[in-house]
Amino acid sequence: MSKEYFIQVVSERILGNICYAEEANEALRKWRKIFDVSQTELAQAMGISPTVIVDYERGRRVPGLKFLRRYVNALIRIDESRGFPIVKELMKTFSVNLNYIIDMGDFYPPISFSELIIALDGIPVNSFVPDEKFFGYIIADSIKSITTLSGNEFYQFLGYTVGRILIFTKVTSGRSPLVAAKVAPIKPKAIALHSPLKLDYLALYLSEIESIPVIVSTLRNEQQIINRLSELKKRNHKMLAPF
Numbered sequence: 001m002s003k004e005y006f007i008q009v010v011s012e013r014i015l016g017n018i019c020y021a022e023e024a025n026e027a028l029r030k031w032r033k034i035f036d037v038s039q040t041e042l043a044q045a046m047g048i049s050p051t052v053i054v055d056y057e058r059g060r061r062v063p064g065l066k067f068l069r070r071y072v073n074a075l076i077r078i079d080e081s082r083g084f085p086i087v088k089e090l091m092k093t094f095s096v097n098l099n100y101i102i103d104m105g106d107f108y109p110p111i112s113f114s115e116l117i118i119a120l121d122g123i124p125v126n127s128f129v130p131d132e133k134f135f136g137y138i139i140a141d142s143i144k145s146i147t148t149l150s151g152n153e154f155y156q157f158l159g160y161t162v163g164r165i166l167i168f169t170k171v172t173s174g175r176s177p178l179v180a181a182k183v184a185p186i187k188p189k190a191i192a193l194h195s196p197l198k199l200d201y202l203a204l205y206l207s208e209i210e211s212i213p214v215i216v217s218t219l220r221n222e223q224q225i226i227n228r229l230s231e232l233k234k235r236n237h238k239m240l241a242p243f
Helices: 003-018 024-034 038-044 051-056 063-083 087-091 115-121 142-148 149-158 173-184 203-207 220-240
Strands: 101-110 123-124 133-141 164-169 190-192 213-217
Touching: 003 024, 003 063, 003 087, 003 149, 024 051, 024 149, 038 051, 038 063, 051 123, 063 087, 063 101, 063 149, 101 115, 101 164, 101 220, 115 133, 115 190, 115 213, 133 142, 133 220, 142 149, 142 164, 142 173, 164 173, 203 213
Parallel strands: 133 164, 164 190, 190 213
Antiparallel strands: 101 133, 123 213
């Protein structure tokens, strides 16, 4: 699973909380104490003097975005050195379940359906071709996600699929994922099924009536899927880099 992605999610939530706070200095102090980090330890991680931390936490200085990012990143690095005890707890409060999500990522800029087909060595199975862009992906273990999650938890999970393609591994026929998507209030932008033994007729029918495009991926294993999408993400991002 992409540990880095969820660390980014936690970091962004903390950063947003500090930026939104009426008193940024109080929010800085709060998060430092949540992570159980001393001012001296944090200053060392940031490569600055402890008095600088004191000034910001007492409101003598107004932090800019660059400083805030360094502050949060330093807290995360310190927590990593301890085995991520705080980050793991924060992930639970953010409804991020680490057991069934294998990998997750964003595309900047968004990519086309045809690009996903190529990346996944995929076979589109529907009578329609979506003319949409995809902003990211989630790779999930279908057995764990279908058998271990409650209805509400599964709906929360689908909340992460907005604008993304949802890729299920360990698929037998594809029926369970499509039935779940059928009754869910939030539907993925597309679904990819990794090497089903045989695509179920009901799964195909549901994808048609719900207008959820389905790709059957013929890649050998989960790691290939992770690698292909990671390469696509990096290649796509480089297109935005200045010459």
